[in-house]
Amino acid sequence: MGTDYDDPAQVEAYDTRHAQFRDIDAECSETLDRLGVTPQSALIEMGTGTGTLAIHAARRCATVYAIDVSRQMLEFARQKAVGAGLGNIVFCHGGFLTYDHAYGPVDAMATGMAFHHLPDFWKGIALRRMNNMLKLGGQLYINDVIFEDTNVAANISRWITHLAEIGGTKLGDEVATHVREEYSTFDWIMDGLLTRAGFKIQSKEILEGVIGKYLCVKESEAAQPSPAAYPDRRANASSGSA
Numbered sequence: 001m002g003t004d005y006d007d008p009a010q011v012e013a014y015d016t017r018h019a020q021f022r023d024i025d026a027e028c029s030e031t032l033d034r035l036g037v038t039p040q041s042a043l044i045e046m047g048t049g050t051g052t053l054a055i056h057a058a059r060r061c062a063t064v065y066a067i068d069v070s071r072q073m074l075e076f077a078r079q080k081a082v083g084a085g086l087g088n089i090v091f092c093h094g095g096f097l098t099y100d101h102a103y104g105p106v107d108a109m110a111t112g113m114a115f116h117h118l119p120d121f122w123k124g125i126a127l128r129r130m131n132n133m134l135k136l137g138g139q140l141y142i143n144d145v146i147f148e149d150t151n152v153a154a155n156i157s158r159w160i161t162h163l164a165e166i167g168g169t170k171l172g173d174e175v176a177t178h179v180r181e182e183y184s185t186f187d188w189i190m191d192g193l194l195t196r197a198g199f200k201i202q203s204k205e206i207l208e209g210v211i212g213k214y215l216c217v218k219e220s221e222a223a224q225p226s227p228a229a230y231p232d233r234r235a236n237a238s239s240g241s242a
């Protein structure tokens with residue numbers, strides 16, 4: 001939905017485009033500080049994209065598993081990691097609903113601007129899967145477009161206007177497309193999905209009513225639903241795996 005992350009032109013332009021409206025290095029530092037990672041930590045990043053967070057994390061952790069459904073994104077990220085001289089990132093093709101973590105449970109998980117690709121029902125399934133990849137007491141950080149319920153229309157409208165002022169009409173249109181076609185949800189839905197998947201919300205901020213930052217701890221094991229219990233989305237997919 002929305003942007004096609006298998007399009008080489010989109011991948012190539014991604015970092016420059018996002019630098020127009022995000023301070024990505026600051027976001028990465030904030031994510032890793034909040035997660036309290038150490039040189040012994042193992043971290044999974046879901047939806048790594050061009051790998052900027054994975055690269056920051058690899059400088060502060062023992063091992064990073066960087067996951068994405070887009071092979072183009074993964075290859076771009078892999079090249080960036082090679083360029084940065086980092087050998088402790090394991091790049092894996094997979095998605096929130098398909099990635100099988102074949103290693104031990106990790107200390108920390110992070111996802112930035114990727115979780116909104118899943119509709120809410122599938123977010124709930126994904127969170128249970130993510131819970132199963134974490135150690136008990138391990139932490140999850142989510143940074144994504146998430147809407148506060150109060151003044152939602154005004155907040156979205158202000159956000160679109162603001163980004164159009166910074167990056168021009170094209171960026172404003174892209175944000176409008178995000179709202180229209182992707183699955184960013186209300187914070188109260190995220191709260192419920194997280195707690196039902198065995199997480200305790202340690203802190204939550206919704207910047208300007210539209211950018212959510214959740215720090216959660218795995219408080220209990222989530223029941224792992226058998227994949228066979230759900231219709232296989234891949235059966236009808238033209239490419240990729242969610």
Ligand SMILES: C[S@@+](CC[C@H](N)C(=O)[O-])C[C@H]1O[C@@H](n2cnc3c(N)ncnc32)[C@H](O)[C@@H]1O
Pocket residue numbers: 005018046047048049050051067068069070073094095096097111112113114117118241242
């Ligand atoms: C907007 S980019 C975010 C990239 C990076 N995390 C960031 O903060 O800039 C969204 C990424 O999520 C990936 N993605 C989309 N659906 C996914 C899924 N179901 N599972 C994992 N990654 C997914 C896309 O391929 C893309 O690389």
